[in-house]
Amino acid sequence: MKPPAVLLTGAGKRYDIVSCFARLTRTVVADPSPLAPAQYAAHVRGAVPLVDDPDYIPALQSLCEQHGVGAVLPLTDLDIEILARAREEGRLPALVPSSEVARATYDKYEAHLLLQKHSLPSPPTVLPDADLDGLHYPVMVKPRRGSGARSIHLAQSAMQARFFIDYVAEATMVQRAMNGPELSIDCLGDLDGRCLNAIPRTMLESRGGESIKGEVIHDEELIELGRRTMEALRVSGPATVQVFRDPETGLGITDVNTRFGGAFPAPVYAALPGRTYPELIVRMAAGETLAPHVGEFRSGMTFTRYYWQLELDEQLRPTGRDIVPIPPLAGPPAPR
Ligand SMILES: Nc1ncnc2c1ncn2[C@@H]1O[C@H](COP(=O)(O)OP(=O)(O)O)[C@@H](O)[C@H]1O
Numbered sequence: 105m106k107p108p109a110v111l112l113t114g115a116g117k118r119y120d121i122v123s124c125f126a127r128l129t130r131t132v133v134a135d136p137s138p139l140a141p142a143q144y145a146a147h148v149r150g151a152v153p154l155v156d157d158p159d160y161i162p163a164l165q166s167l168c169e170q171h172g173v174g175a176v177l178p179l180t181d182l183d184i185e186i187l188a189r190a191r192e193e194g195r196l197p198a199l200v201p202s203s204e205v206a207r208a209t210y211d212k213y214e215a216h217l218l219l220q221k222h223s224l225p226s227p228p229t230v231l232p233d234a235d236l237d238g239l240h241y242p243v244m245v246k247p248r249r250g251s252g253a254r255s256i257h258l259a260q261s262a263m264q265a266r267f268f269i270d271y272v273a274e275a276t277m278v279q280r281a282m283n284g285p286e287l288s289i290d291c292l293g294d295l296d297g298r299c300l301n302a303i304p305r306t307m308l309e310s311r312g313g314e315s316i317k318g319e320v321i322h323d324e325e326l327i328e329l330g331r332r333t334m335e336a337l338r339v340s341g342p343a344t345v346q347v348f349r350d351p352e353t354g355l356g357i358t359d360v361n362t363r364f365g366g367a368f369p370a371p372v373y374a375a376l377p378g379r380t381y382p383e384l385i386v387r388m389a390a391g392e393t394l395a396p397h398v399g400e401f402r403s404g405m406t407f408t409r410y411y412w413q414l415e416l417d418e419q420l421r422p423t424g425r426d427i428v429p430i431p432p433l434a435g436p437p438a439p440r
């Protein structure tokens with residue numbers, strides 16, 4: 105039987121994700137920008153309106169009908185809640201958590217309250233109208249709805265915290281600055297919010313909120329924290345839980361993204377054969393029930409990521425040309 109197609113929204117620069125799905129099944133991308141590079145890895149490029157347009161969900165619905173889509177996955181934070189609502193209304197087969205959890209995890213202060221409610225570790229966090237003089241410093245002033253590490257500032261005192269709260273032109277919150285290494289756990293939940301796997305990695309280097317170098321590690325405490333977080337929030341689909349391991353206070357969750365994390369290749373490299381998250385997602389889309397296998401993966405491999413590009417012609421069609429029009433210096437390499 106032919107597997108159902110997959111629809112990826114807001115593909116942007118995430119060529120690795122789109123091309124991985126495109127090897128498994130028919131892959132449709134919906135991105136409002138004709139210059140989003142990742143759409144060129146898809147079989148079908150769907151032009152859709154912006155996510156806040158009332159025609160956005162109907163446009164996705166018609167792509168689903170046209171191409172036999174069995175799973176819709178958001179690749180940015182922008183439409184997770186909208187897709188969740190559309191799933192609850194029976195309009196789209198979106199692989200996302202409930203709209204309530206999607207909304208709460210998009211707002212880092214709400215996320216803090218939600219984590220606390222479920223007894224999951226979250227660093228002390230307050231809103232700007234709290235008694236800032238009474239806090240333990242340093243703190244991070246962070247936008248509540250930030251992403252890509254935008255407008256995050258370390259403040260050493262209440263005076264500096266007040267400055268940054270005023271300086272950042274959006275709603276902020278104030279969170280205890282964590283020490284120690286930052287780590288991420290890439291997880292996948294099934295349609296009932298059961299955690300299928302949780303794969304931790306180090307964050308050796310990040311740029312613009314995306315992890316570009318890291319190593320997959322087999323860390324029982326992190327695997328268990330990933331599983332607990334996924335099941336407390338009943339997350340369906342992929343999610344990345346970001347934590348710090350503070351030498352004094354232990355683990356603290358600083359960010360939960362209910363979509364593929366920046367370092368998509370890490371859990372793909374780590375998965376056992378047939379169990380990469382895209383493969384599991386295509387099987388779930390086909391109606392298969394999967395057995396959880398939390399902690400079953402290979403550790404020790406490192407990923408290091410880089411940019412690549414496409415040439416588009418006057419009609420914005422990929423030319424397929426590479427950037428090395430220069431012939432090799434001394435002909436083909438000599439046989440060894
Ligand atoms: N409480 C904190 N203590 C120390 N560093 C932090 C804290 N919160 C965020 N950061 C740093 O800022 C980066 C981005 O913050 P994050 O909360 O993940 O927001 P974003 O949604 O922008 O990814 C993190 O990867 C981390 O390096």
Ligand SMILES: [Mg+2]
Nearest residue numbers: 253313346359
């Ligand atoms: Mg983050």
